[in-house]
Amino acid sequence: MNESKIAVRYAKALFQASLESNEAERLMRDLLYIRQAFGISDFREMLVSPVVKTSGKTRVFNDLFAKEVSPLCMSFLHLILENKREMHIEAMIRYFSRLYKEHKGVLAAELIIAKPLAGAEREKIHRLLEKLWKAKIEIEEKIRPELIGGFILKVEDEQYDASVSTALARIQKTLLKQTTDK
Numbered sequence: 310m311n312e313s314k315i316a317v318r319y320a321k322a323l324f325q326a327s328l329e330s331n332e333a334e335r336l337m338r339d340l341l342y343i344r345q346a347f348g349i350s351d352f353r354e355m356l357v358s359p360v361v362k363t364s365g366k367t368r369v370f371n372d373l374f375a376k377e378v379s380p381l382c383m384s385f386l387h388l389i390l391e392n393k394r395e396m397h398i399e400a401m402i403r404y405f406s407r408l409y410k411e412h413k414g415v416l417a418a419e420l421i422i423a424k425p426l427a428g429a430e431r432e433k434i435h436r437l438l439e440k441l442w443k444a445k446i447e448i449e450e451k452i453r454p455e456l457i458g459g460f461i462l463k464v465e466d467e468q469y470d471a472s473v474s475t476a477l478a479r480i481q482k483t484l485l486k487q488t489t490d491k
Contacts, residue, residue, distance in 0.1 A: 313397060313400055315394055315397050316397045316400035316401045316403075316404055317404055319385075319389065319394065319397065319401045320400075320401045320402075320404035320405040320408060321404075321408065323336070323385050323401070323405055324405055324408040324409065324412075326381060326385075327381065328412075330381060332379060332381055333409060333412065335379050336379065336381060336382055336405075337405070337406065337409045339374075339377075339378035339379055339382040340382070340402045340405055340406070341402075341406075342374075342377055342378060343374060343378065343382075343386075343398070343402065344399065344402050346373060346374075347398075347399055352369075352373075355369060356395050356396065356398070357395070357396050363390050363391065363393065366390050366395065367387065367390050370383075370386050370387075370390065371383075374386065386398075389401075410447065413445070414444060414445055415444070415445045415446070415447050416442055416444045416445070416446050416447070416464055416465055417446075417447055417449070417464075417465070418438055418446050418447065418448045418449070418462065418463065418464040419448075419449050419451060419461075419462070419463040419464075420434065420448050420449070420450050420451070420460060420461075420462055420463075421450075421451045421452075421453050421456065421460060421461040421462075421463075421472075422450060422451070422452060422453070422456065422459075422460045423452070423453065423454050423455075423456040423457055423458050423459070423460075423472075423473075424452065424454070425450070425452060426450065431448075431450075434448070435448055438462075438464065442464060446464070455474060456472040456473060456474050457472070457473035457474050457477070458472070458473040459471045459472040459473045459474075459475075459476070460472060461475075
């Protein structure tokens with residue numbers, strides 16, 4: 310995902326600060342905790358509202374997060390609010406997460422499937438991917454029933470489409486081509 314320059318700069322600065330203070334792991338947990346608030350529509354609306362002043366947003370952030378996250382994280386949130394960059398927080402969290410995973414040597418994989426996997430299947434796929442890429446893999450599953458069956462796997466910049474819907478589309482295209490060529 311192409312993040313804004315603002316989000317990238319802030320995330321890089323925060324990541325560097327987290328490394329210098331040896332708090333990268335804690336900060337990653339803090340940011341994942343904060344990201345949960347973005348699932349609440351009232352929180353999102355308050356954040357982007359021009360009617361709510363910075364002091365009001367700061368109070369909300371303090372009430373929601375001050376007891377749960379590190380002082381470094383709270384300082385970062387205050388800096389974002391002071392500079393009126395709150396609409397970029399989600400992108401900052403995504404980019405920080407990417408930097409953190411790179412630092413830890415973790416590759417992100419996206420597994421798109423028609424129906425949820427059983428625990429044993431999930432573990433087998435996980436082990437296979439780690440063996441193939443010779444790296445620690447973090448898999449995000451997405452359910453898309455329209456695939457009918459099979460899967461689409463995305464790891465880094467590579468994609469492998471073994472879905473039934475894609476196979477059917479290829480067959481249809483081939484059949485159409487054969488009928489128009491006659």
